[in-house]
Amino acid sequence: MTPEEPIEQPEQQIGEQKLISDRLAKAAQLRSQGIDPYPPRFDRTHTTAEAAELFEKLETASTNEDDHPQTEAIRVAGRIMARRGQGKASFIDLKDGTGSVQIFARQNTMGDEAYAIIDLLDIGDIIGVEGAVIRTRRGEISVAAAEITVLTKSMRPLPDKWGGLQDQEVRFRQRYLDLISNERAMKNALLRSHVVRAMREFMHSRGFVEVETPILVPVAAGAQATPFETHHNQLDRDLFLRIATELYLKKLIVGGIERVFEIGRLFRNEGLDHDHNPEFTTIESYQAYADYNDVMEMVENMVAHIAQETTGSMVLPEIEGVRPEIDLTPPWPRLDLRTEIKERTGIDFVESSDAESLSQAMRERGIHVEEGSAWGRLLDKVISSEVEPNLIEPHFLVDYPVAMSPLAKRKPGSDDIVERFEAFVVGSELCNAFTELNDPVDQRERFEQQERMRSEFDDVEADRLDEDFLVAIEHGMPPTGGLGLGIDRLTMLIAGEDSIREILLFPAMRNI
């Protein structure tokens, strides 16, 4: 504001700013001609796929080879992906949700005034086009434009039409650009939706009831993980984001909803990598009067069904450099966990039944030992580093130690083995399931054991005691088989992706 300050010259804009201001100027020019660059609606009659279909039918029905068939006038809408000027004619590649179609605009068919709008169009703009569908001399099915309507003027340039969008960081942070530019991104997004739909259908067909349970919870129980913390102001109460849906769903089993499931987001305050995101989606299901054998049968059939519905086959194709062909056809082999660990490492977890002897056995075999870990955590390490990576075709690992399974029921006649299984495919865990512990006295002891681990081993991820849940099952929970399955990982498997970030539309990223 001081007089010495130079007066701002309308500086020549450069780089990205120039690209944007050029487009703003075109929007202003449209307005000056009485054209709204953002009109409220457009009466689309055909998608691009329908337009092509319409024309092909007409062409097939045409008897005369010399005919130049053209449909009645239709209206399509979409985003301009490319344009080729040809003097007083122009070609536009128009893309919508079903595909794309070429727009053929000629000055002498549109008229000078209507054709003038071409000069104000940019790649990325969303337009509506009215005209007959024809085939050009070069054989391209095209909408011969009678009128072009700007539906949304775009202010920023799209990624390069040929090089596309390669930058992974931009692909994840601005997924909309990925969806526009990369077919694979769109394919994965649609697949994810299809997987969830097929899963719901499968569960409903088996008589399961879908419910929603609280995400903000007073106790983050039901799994071994670090929760996110938050606070409710009016209640003046600390709350957590759920780390599992398990305990609420079992309360519903107590209440008499005998088959229940929830598909929902879980939150775990842990690290990020190619198959972990702080928020992710699972299905959990609970079935009264069933045990883990019933659940195993359900899982293999559900996963095979979803693969069949989404890809047309229970056999997933080989993906070069990622995985071999994967046959999901049930039944999947059941492997006894103890036997499998023994065969692969020589470690018998029944013999090495305390943390010290297990650590010793692990060190002898060159397995990394985290000092001060509880026995269950050590064994988990053995499984994840020595067994899991070798399970490429689908397998169930069956019968886990009670020490690492505080919510699972013991096998009849066994003190230290529970009826629990996990499914593995392509070297990673797909689900975790067990016959639910419904003895309230035993359950209370297990929780107390977990609480002791929290203090003794400084294990912040030990499961927590949930008094409300104990009261619930003290009223009597029927024998129940339960399941938790990661939907993002299942989708990764079917999509053949090895990063969860290719499946989550908006993966967690650091602030820039």
Place this chain on the structure above:
RNA sequence: GGCGGGCUAGCUCAAUUGGCAGAGCAAGUGACUCUUAAUCACUAGGUUCGGGGUUCGAGUCCCCGGCCCGUCACCA
């Protein structure tokens, strides 16, 4: 958190041993009424991720920081 790789125009990528920061697409102007990575001519476009250092001279070498990727650790 450790180690390794990466970050150059809106996008995709070059840049020799440390020696004038380039191309294609996109953009602007002009030509062109059946093109499809249209073509042709011309124009403009750069804090080389940020900061510091070495040097006559740094995209390039050194140090600090940011973000992304990979890997190990951690974790389902």
